[in-house]
Amino acid sequence: MRSVNSHPPPFIHFDHATFGFPGVVALEDISLEIQSGEFVGVIGPNGSGKTTLCRAVLGLMAPLKGHLRIFDCDCDELRCHHRAKIGYLPQKGVVDRNFPVTVLETVTMGRYGALGLFKRPGRKDREIAMESLAHVGMDMHKDTALGLLSGGQQQRVLIARALAQQPDVLLLDEPTTGLDITTQHNVVELVQHLHEELGLTVLLITHDINMIRSRVDRLVLLKTRLYAAGPPAEVLKPDILSQVYGKDLVITDKDVVIVEDYHHHH
Amino acid sequence: MLELFFYDFMQRSLLAAALVGALCSTIGVFVVLRGLAFMGAGTAHAAFAGVALGYLIGWPPLLLALLFGLATVWVTGWVEEKGRMKLDVSIGILYTATMALAILFIGLMKTYNAEVYGYLFGNVLAVTNEELLTIAGLSIVVIGAIVLFSKELYFIAFDQEMAEASGVPARRIFFLLLTLVALTVVISLKTVGGILVFAMILIPASTAYQLTHSLSTLTWYSIIIGVSCSVGGVLISSYWDIPSGPAIVLLATLLFFIAVLLSPKRQRQSLALN
Numbered sequence: 001m002r003s004v005n006s007h008p009p010p011f012i013h014f015d016h017a018t019f020g021f022p023g024v025v026a027l028e029d030i031s032l033e034i035q036s037g038e039f040v041g042v043i044g045p046n047g048s049g050k051t052t053l054c055r056a057v058l059g060l061m062a063p064l065k066g067h068l069r070i071f072d073c074d075c076d077e078l079r080c081h082h083r084a085k086i087g088y089l090p091q092k093g094v095v096d097r098n099f100p101v102t103v104l105e106t107v108t109m110g111r112y113g114a115l116g117l118f119k120r121p122g123r124k125d126r127e128i129a130m131e132s133l134a135h136v137g138m139d140m141h142k143d144t145a146l147g148l149l150s151g152g153q154q155q156r157v158l159i160a161r162a163l164a165q166q167p168d169v170l171l172l173d174e175p176t177t178g179l180d181i182t183t184q185h186n187v188v189e190l191v192q193h194l195h196e197e198l199g200l201t202v203l204l205i206t207h208d209i210n211m212i213r214s215r216v217d218r219l220v221l222l223k224t225r226l227y228a229a230g231p232p233a234e235v236l237k238p239d240i241l242s243q244v245y246g247k248d249l250v251i252t253d254k255d256v257v258i259v260e261d262y263h264h265h266h
Numbered sequence: 267m268l269e270l271f272f273y274d275f276m277q278r279s280l281l282a283a284a285l286v287g288a289l290c291s292t293i294g295v296f297v298v299l300r301g302l303a304f305m306g307a308g309t310a311h312a313a314f315a316g317v318a319l320g321y322l323i324g325w326p327p328l329l330l331a332l333l334f335g336l337a338t339v340w341v342t343g344w345v346e347e348k349g350r351m352k353l354d355v356s357i358g359i360l361y362t363a364t365m366a367l368a369i370l371f372i373g374l375m376k377t378y379n380a381e382v383y384g385y386l387f388g389n390v391l392a393v394t395n396e397e398l399l400t401i402a403g404l405s406i407v408v409i410g411a412i413v414l415f416s417k418e419l420y421f422i423a424f425d426q427e428m429a430e431a432s433g434v435p436a437r438r439i440f441f442l443l444l445t446l447v448a449l450t451v452v453i454s455l456k457t458v459g460g461i462l463v464f465a466m467i468l469i470p471a472s473t474a475y476q477l478t479h480s481l482s483t484l485t486w487y488s489i490i491i492g493v494s495c496s497v498g499g500v501l502i503s504s505y506w507d508i509p510s511g512p513a514i515v516l517l518a519t520l521l522f523f524i525a526v527l528l529s530p531k532r533q534r535q536s537l538a539l540n
Contacts, residue, residue: 058431084433090425099299099424100475100484109421113433118414145479165432 017066044222084113087162110164152183291492294471299423314460318371335448388459
């Protein structure tokens with residue numbers, strides 16, 4: 001496990017932050033620091049505010065109360081070039097499978113934010129895009145249509161698009177949803193590999209605790225409020241989990257935590 | 267039919283058709299990919315209401331068409347962004363409301379005005395030198411803006427939220443796209459008409475969509491199809507003496523169905539599923 005240096009300011013700092021729309025609170029009174037180089041898993045049941053947390057970190061949503069600082073910059077004044085420092089993989093199903101775009105065209109889009117307006121992607125940007133594709137093992141498919149790839153391959157390409165931003169933070173919203181078990185493991189393994197190889201700070205949002213519990217440095221347990229944040233062994237305790245999951249929680253004698261969420265899979 | 271090319275009016279209308287064809291098919295790529303097809307139709311009808319009001323109160327019809335068109339795209343864009351109601355509902359309401367306004371304005375005119383109907387159905391063969399210059403100037407502005415912001419426009423068409431999260435000023439680019447759609451509609455009103463301009467925006471890009479998996483190829487195919495259909499339609503219309511608007515649109519529609527039947531995309535997709 002990597003040691004976390006607590007001296008430099010945290011990458012992401014929630015300070016008693018509340019998010020939502022007037023009358024609807026999605027996340028309440030969140031205080032959380034995420035340090036450079038951490039691998040953090042965010043878990044919680046459906047509707048617990050996981051995606052809201054994601055939008056907040058992307059600077060797409062300002063807190064109604066409290067503060068959120070990202071890269072030492074108040075989130076309301078988060079500039080485009082700051083956003084480019086966060087590589088984002090949205091939930092599956094957001095991207096249209098039939099959209100006419102090749103793998104390399106998709107990944108090159110990761111360069112657009114950093115390039116800024118009026119500049120065209122050049123040789124260097126194509127090199128970065130190809131490098132990102134190599135990191136996810138998809139470089140041989142560069143001219144294939146995105147829509148013709150399997151679900152797992154598409155996720156790899158979209159992760160490569162995020163990497164092409166040369167981000168400091170990788171933010172993944174339910175990266176394994178809709179994939180078969182083997183592919184789910186492969187995708188999470190890839191994320192862990194990128195975290196170790198490139199020293200990326202990773203924020204992975206998932207409903208699948210078992211998939212990530214042995215890989216992350218810290219788990220954050222959400223259900224509108226922040227219930228627990230810490231090393232997996234401290235968070236995954238029956239008394240803490242049952243507060244959040246209630247009856248959906250099943251614990252076997254081997255201490256494996258299973259959260260029943262049939263309704264999550266269509 | 268070669269002698270047709272020697273007539274002044276024919277040269278003018280071929281040039282106007284080629285320009286409008288190129289313009290509509292270029293903006294059409296982004297309209298189709300961003301899922302704004304219905305908004306294009308709504309804008310065309312709103313612009314026609316502007317023309318009718320222009321003739322009624324004696325203002326320049328194209329200026330009012332532009333104002334009506336811009337108001338429509340900006341309101342619907344704002345509604346989509348706020349998520350207040352479904353986009354098809356808000357456009358459906360504006361679409362019918364502006365059409366009702368157009369009928370009202372025409373009804374309020376004391377005399378029958380054939381020119382107004384010219385804007386509804388378009389007549390590329392009647393384009394004047396001045397109009398041709400206006401079309402050319404505005405086409406350069408719109409296509410220039412598309413070229414300048416093409417990478418951002420592609421990105422918001424692919425996924426607007428992802429674009430915004432990656433540091434692209436996605437909202438401003440979205441409203442730029444809406445503005446360009448309104449401008450395109452107004453530029454094309456006189457040549458293809460308020461009803462058919464929408465087809466010129468939609469069909470070439472949709473035809474190209476059937477034929478390729480690459481964004482850049484899609485754009486070039488769309489422009490080639492748009493220009494050929496416009497020019498081909500004008501030639502057919504003058505050769506057989508049929509209205510130009512329908513000739514252009516029906517030619518484009520024919521190509522679309524051929525592309526659907528021959529789509530390599532469809533064949534490859536069924537292979538991929540097996």
